[in-house]
Amino acid sequence: MTNHWIDLKNSDAILAIGCNPAENHPISFKWIEEAMDKGATLISVDPRFTRTSSKSNIYAQIRPGTDIAFLGGLMNYALQNNLIHEEYVREYTNATFIVGEQFDFEDGMFCSFDDQEKTYDLKSWAYATGGDGKPMRDMSMKNPKCVYQLMKKHYKRYDVDTVCAITGTKKEDYLKVAKAFCSTGRSDKAGTILYAMGITQSTHGSQNVRAVALLQMLLGNIGIAGGGVNALRGESNVQGSTDYGLLFHTLPGYLKSPEFDNVDLKSYNEKWTPTTKDPKSANWWGNTPKYTVSLLKAWYGDNATAENDFCYDYLPKRMGNYSFVKVMEKMGRGELDGLVCMGMNPAAGGPDSNSSREALGKLKWLVTVDLWETETSIFWKRPGVNPKDIQTEVFMLPAASSIEKEGSISNSGRWAQWRYAAIHPVGDARSDLHIIDEFYKRVKSLYVKQGGAFPEPITKLAWSYGNGHEPDVHLVAKEINGYFTKDMTIVDKDKTLEFKKGDQVPMFKYLQADGSTVCGCWIYSGSYTKEGNQMARRDASDPTGLGLFSKWSWCWPVNRRVLYNRASVNPAGAPFNTKRPIIAWDSLEKKWKGDVPDGPWPPMKDDKEGKYPFIMLPEGHGRLYALDMKDGPFPEHYEPVESPARNLLSKVQSNPVVKVPKNVSSDTGRFPYIGTTYRVTEHWQTGAMTRSLPWLVELVPDMFVELSVSLAKEKGIKQGDQVKVTTERGSIQARALVTSRLKPFNVQGKMIEQVGMPWHFGYAGLATGDSGNVLTPTVGCANTGIPEYKAFLCNIEKGGKAA
Amino acid sequence: MGISRRQFLQGGALAGAALALSGKPGEASVDAPDLRTKGLKVTTTICPFCSVGCGLIVHTKDGKVVNTEGDPQHPINQGALCPKGGALFQIANNEHRLQKVKYRAPGSDKWEEKSWDWALDRIAQRMKETRDKTFKKTELNKKDKKEYVVNRTDGMAFFGGAGLDNEECYLWSKFGRAMGVGQLEHQARL
Numbered sequence: 001m002t003n004h005w006i007d008l009k010n011s012d013a014i015l016a017i018g019c020n021p022a023e024n025h026p027i028s029f030k031w032i033e034e035a036m037d038k039g040a041t042l043i044s045v046d047p048r049f050t051r052t053s054s055k056s057n058i059y060a061q062i063r064p065g066t067d068i069a070f071l072g073g074l075m076n077y078a079l080q081n082n083l084i085h086e087e088y089v090r091e092y093t094n095a096t097f098i099v100g101e102q103f104d105f106e107d108g109m110f111c112s113f114d115d116q117e118k119t120y121d122l123k124s125w126a127y128a129t130g131g132d133g134k135p136m137r138d139m140s141m142k143n144p145k146c147v148y149q150l151m152k153k154h155y156k157r158y159d160v161d162t163v164c165a166i167t168g169t170k171k172e173d174y175l176k177v178a179k180a181f182c183s184t185g186r187s188d189k190a191g192t193i194l195y196a197m198g199i200t201q202s203t204h205g206s207q208n209v210r211a212v213a214l215l216q217m218l219l220g221n222i223g224i225a226g227g228g229v230n231a232l233r234g235e236s237n238v239q240g241s242t243d244y245g246l247l248f249h250t251l252p253g254y255l256k257s258p259e260f261d262n263v264d265l266k267s268y269n270e271k272w273t274p275t276t277k278d279p280k281s282a283n284w285w286g287n288t289p290k291y292t293v294s295l296l297k298a299w300y301g302d303n304a305t306a307e308n309d310f311c312y313d314y315l316p317k318r319m320g321n322y323s324f325v326k327v328m329e330k331m332g333r334g335e336l337d338g339l340v341c342m343g344m345n346p347a348a349g350g351p352d353s354n355s356s357r358e359a360l361g362k363l364k365w366l367v368t369v370d371l372w373e374t375e376t377s378i379f380w381k382r383p384g385v386n387p388k389d390i391q392t393e394v395f396m397l398p399a400a401s402s403i404e405k406e407g408s409i410s411n412s413g414r415w416a417q418w419r420y421a422a423i424h425p426v427g428d429a430r431s432d433l434h435i436i437d438e439f440y441k442r443v444k445s446l447y448v449k450q451g452g453a454f455p456e457p458i459t460k461l462a463w464s465y466g467n468g469h470e471p472d473v474h475l476v477a478k479e480i481n482g483y484f485t486k487d488m489t490i491v492d493k494d495k496t497l498e499f500k501k502g503d504q505v506p507m508f509k510y511l512q513a514d515g516s517t518v519c520g521c522w523i524y525s526g527s528y529t530k531e532g533n534q535m536a537r538r539d540a541s542d543p544t545g546l547g548l549f550s551k552w553s554w555c556w557p558v559n560r561r562v563l564y565n566r567a568s569v570n571p572a573g574a575p576f577n578t579k580r581p582i583i584a585w586d587s588l589e590k591k592w593k594g595d596v597p598d599g600p601w602p603p604m605k606d607d608k609e610g611k612y613p614f615i616m617l618p619e620g621h622g623r624l625y626a627l628d629m630k631d632g633p634f635p636e637h638y639e640p641v642e643s644p645a646r647n648l649l650s651k652v653q654s655n656p657v658v659k660v661p662k663n664v665s666s667d668t669g670r671f672p673y674i675g676t677t678y679r680v681t682e683h684w685q686t687g688a689m690t691r692s693l694p695w696l697v698e699l700v701p702d703m704f705v706e707l708s709v710s711l712a713k714e715k716g717i718k719q720g721d722q723v724k725v726t727t728e729r730g731s732i733q734a735r736a737l738v739t740s741r742l743k744p745f746n747v748q749g750k751m752i753e754q755v756g757m758p759w760h761f762g763y764a765g766l767a768t769g770d771s772g773n774v775l776t777p778t779v780g781c782a783n784t785g786i787p788e789y790k791a792f793l794c795n796i797e798k799g800g801k802a803a
Numbered sequence: 804m805g806i807s808r809r810q811f812l813q814g815g816a817l818a819g820a821a822l823a824l825s826g827k828p829g830e831a832s833v834d835a836p837d838l839r840t841k842g843l844k845v846t847t848t849i850c851p852f853c854s855v856g857c858g859l860i861v862h863t864k865d866g867k868v869v870n871t872e873g874d875p876q877h878p879i880n881q882g883a884l885c886p887k888g889g890a891l892f893q894i895a896n897n898e899h900r901l902q903k904v905k906y907r908a909p910g911s912d913k914w915e916e917k918s919w920d921w922a923l924d925r926i927a928q929r930m931k932e933t934r935d936k937t938f939k940k941t942e943l944n945k946k947d948k949k950e951y952v953v954n955r956t957d958g959m960a961f962f963g964g965a966g967l968d969n970e971e972c973y974l975w976s977k978f979g980r981a982m983g984v985g986q987l988e989h990q991a992r993l
C-alpha cells in the first residue's frame with residue numbers, strides 16, 4: 001500500500017476492484033465505514049456480488065480478466081470530460097515528456113515486437129532526449145508525441161459502449177462508477193483504489209496494477225491522505241517476506257539479485273544504478289551501491305573488503321527465470337533433488353495442483369516446516385497414490401506459532417510491528433529462526449570438516465546471533481537496521497555527527513558504499529536504533545487527526561506513513577487539499593510539517609534544492625507511460641488466455657508476450673463457463689492454518705462450488721448437491737452453493753455463466769475437501785509470472801461421489 | 804449481583820459504577836472481562852492471518868494460553884477481530900498441532916518419530932550433497948555463446964515464507980543465497 005489501513009477513513013471515494021475487503025480483510029472495513037459515515041462513496045467492482053458489494057453505494061459487475069478495459073474506460077472518461085487534476089498531471093507525471101519517433105501502437109501491438117521470441121524491444125519506447133541529455137518535455141502537453149496526447153489517443157478507443165461490451169457491465173452502473181470515482185480529480189477530494197489478487201492474478205496482472213496507478217495519477221490521488229494505490233496483501237507478513245527478498249529476482253530491500261553478466265560489483269552497480277542528468281531528480285536508486293555494499297557487509301562481515309569486491313563473487317548469479325511455476329515445471333521433469341518449504345504449501349497453493357503433487361514425487365528429499373500437516377508434507381499418502389511408488393524422503397519439522405516466538409511482521413501498510421513470545425513452543429516445536437540457524441550451523445560444520453563445492457560462501461558467512469540455545473532475534477533485527485563498522489564523522493548539512501564503531505545507523509541516508517556500514521535490509525534502516533526497537537512502540541497519539549499514528553510501531557521507509565507525499569502539495573509546498581494536509585512546507589522555519597516527507601529537500605519550486613516528488617524514478621515523475629514493462633508502455637486490454645470472448649479492441653486475443661502452455665483450452669464447447677477462485681473470512685489461503693481449528697471448521701466445514709440460480713436451474717442442481725467441475729487440468733467434486741451473488745455475464749450478446757469456488761481445501765487437516773487449484777492454469781503474468789487463477793474456463797455437472 | 808458478561812457490557816458505565824460502589828467485586832460474575840483475566844501474564848501480539856495487522860492480547864497462566872482477545876489500545880482494530888483473529892486461541896491450544904519431528908523414508912507408508920538432532924544432521928547432509936552435486940560454477944549464455952561465472956546450486960529450491968517473521972525471512976534469504984540457491988520463491992509469486 002502507498003497508504004495504510006487507517007488512512008482509508010480520509011477517502012471521499014473508495015474503489016474496491018479485484019478485492020473483497022469485507023470478507024478477506026474484515027477489520028479494514030472499520031475504516032471504510034468510518035469514511036462512509038462521513039459521506040464517502042464505496043464502489044465495488046467484482047465478478048461476484050460480494051460481502052463488500054453488499055455494503056457498497058455502487059456495485060458494478062465485471063467479467064474476470066477485463067480490468068484494463070474497465071480502468072482504461074475510466075481514464076478515458078476522466079480525460080474526455082476534463083476531470084483530471086491538471087496541475088498534478090503536468091508537474092508530477094511524465095505526461096509532458098516527449099516520446100521518441102520510433103514509438104508506435106497499432107491494432108493491439110506496440111512497436112518492435114519479435115514474433116519468434118515473443119518479446120518487445122523496450123529501447124524503442126524511450127523518451128526523446130535533448131542536447132542536455134534530459135528527456136524533452138512540452139509543458140503545454142499539446143505535442144502529439146507527448147505522453148499526455150499519446151495516452152489520450154490510446155484510451156480514446158475505450159469508450160463506454162465498447163468497454164461495457166467487453167466487461168459485461170451494465171452501462172448505467174458503469175457511468176455511476178465513472179462519475180463517482182472521477183469526481184476525485186478535484187484537489188479537495190481524495191479517492192483510493194483497493195485491489196488484491198483479482199487484479200494481480202492475470203496474464204496482464206502487472207498492467208492491471210499499472211492501470212490502477214495511471215488512473216490515480218490522472219486524478220492526482222497518489223501521495224495524498226485518503227488516496228493511493230493500495231494492494232491488500234494476503235498474508236500477515238507477505239509484505240515483509242517480499243521486502244526481505246524471498247523471490248528469485250531480488251535481494252533484501254528490492255535490490256536486484258545479480259544476473260550472470262553482472263560479472264563483478266562494478267558491473268552490477270552499473271547495471272542496476274539508474275542515473276539522471278536532471279539536478280531536480282532525487283533519483284533515490286542512485287544510492288544502490290551503498291545499499292548493496294552494506295548488505296554484503298551484513299552477510300560477509302570482516303571477510304568482505306573493497307579488495308575482494310565485498311565477496312560479491314559469493315552471490316549466486318541468475319540466468320533465466322526461476323519463478324514458482326518454472327521451478328515446479330523443472331521439478332516435474334525430475335531436475336530438482338531437494339526442496340525446503342518454510343510454511344508454504346505448493347501442493348494446494350500453486351496452480352494445476354495435480355501436476356505440483358506429481359512433481360513433488362520426483363524429488364529425492366523434501367523438508368517441510370509447519371504448524372500442521374499440509375497437502376505438501378503428506379503428498380506421498382494423498383488419495384489415489386500408493387506411498388510405495390514415491391521415493392521422496394520427507395522431513396516434517398514442527399514450527400512454533402506466532403505467539404510462541406518473538407519478532408516483527410509488516411502489515412500491508414508497511415507497519416513493522418513487534419510480537420512477543422507468550423508461551424514456549426508446544427511440544428518439540430521450534431521457531432523458524434531456530435531451525436534456519438541450525439540448518440546453517442550444521443551445513444557449515446560439514447563444509448568446514450569435509451570441504452566441497454566452493455565452500456567459501458558458506459564458511460565465510462557472518463553468522464553470529466548470540467551464545468544461547470536460540471539465536472537472539474534482537475541481534476538479527478539490529479543487523480537488519482545496520483551499524484557502523486568504524487568510528488565515523490558525518491557532516492550532514494550544518495550538523496556534524498559523530499558515530500562510534502558498532503553504533504546503530506540512525507537511518508539509511510547514512511549508509512556507505514565503502515564498507516564502513518553494515519545493513520541487512522536498507523529499507524528497514526531506522527527500525528532498531530540507538531533509541532531502541534522502534535517496531536515495539538505503542539504510543540497511540542495522533543496529533544494530526546489523520547490517523548498516521550507515527551509513534552505506533554514503525555513503518556518503512558523512515559517511518560513515512562504515506563508514500564510519495566511530496567505529490568500532495570503544489571510545487572510551492574502548499575497542500576492541494578487544505579482540509580487533509582499530509583505534509584506542508586513551513587517557509588518561515590524552512591521545514592516540512594506533518595508526515596515524514598519523501599526526502600528533506602525544500603519544495604520542487606526551490607531553484608537550488610527542490611526535487612520532483614516521484615523520487616524512486618530517475619526522471620522523478622510518475623510514469624503514465626512506462627519504459628520497463630515487458631508488454632507495453634500503456635496497459636492494453638487483452639482477453640485472459642482462457643476466454644469465451646473475442647477481443648473487441650484489437651485483433652490480438654491475449655497478451656502477446658505470454659507464452660501459452662499446452663494445458664489451457666478456450667474450447668467453449670467443452671468448457672462453457674467462466675471459472676474463478678476466491679477466499680472466505682473463515683479460512684485462510686490453502687487452509688493449512690485454519691482447517692485444523694475447530695471453531696473455524698464449524699463455520700465453514702466443506703469445500704463448495706458457487707453457481708447462479710439460472711445455471712443451477714439449467715443443470716438441475718440443487719443447494720447442497722454434489723457437483724463436479726472440470727477444466728483442461730483436472731476435475732474436483734464439491735457441494736453446490738446456489739446463490740444470487742453470482743449472475744451470468746453478457747458477453748457480446750450471449751449470456752455466459754460463471755462458477756466460483758474457494759481454494760482453501762485439500763486432503764490434509766481436520767476438514768478436508770478437493771482443492772480449487774486442481775482446476776487453475778499455470779499460465780501467468782508477462783512481467784511477474786503470477787498465475788491466472790481468476791479467469792479460466794470450466795464445465796460443471798451434477799453428480800460425483802456422495803459426501 | 805450476578806450479572807452476565809453480556810449485561811455487563813450493555814450496562815457499561817452504570818454496571819462499572821455499581822461494582823465500584825458495592826466494593827464487592829467478588830459478587831460479580833466471574834466472566835466480567837477485568838476479573839476473568841486478573842493476575843494472568845499479558846503479552847501483545849499481531850494476528851498471523853491477513854495483512855491488516857490487528858493487535859491482540861494474550862493471557863497466559865502456568866505456561867498455557869488461557870485467553871486471547873483483540874487489543875483495545877491497538878489503533879487499527881481497536882479491540883475488534885474477525886473470526887480468524889478470534890480463533891488465535893485455538894492455534895496455541897490444538898491437539899492437531901505438530902509437536903514432534905517426523906520422518907518418512909523413501910517408499911514408506913508411515914511417519915516415524917525422530918529427534919531434532921537426527922533430522923537436522925540428515926537434512927544438512929542432504930543439502931550439502933545436493934549442493935555439491937548440482938553446483939554450477941559457470942553457465943553458457945546461448946545468446947553470446949560465452950561462459951559466465953554463476954556460482955549457483957541448481958538442484959535445490961527454497962520456498963516460503965509469508966508466514967515467517969521479518970528476522971526469519973532475512974536469515975532465510977541470507978542462508979539461501981549463501982547456499983547458492985537461485986530458486987528462492989514464496990507466496991508473493993502466487
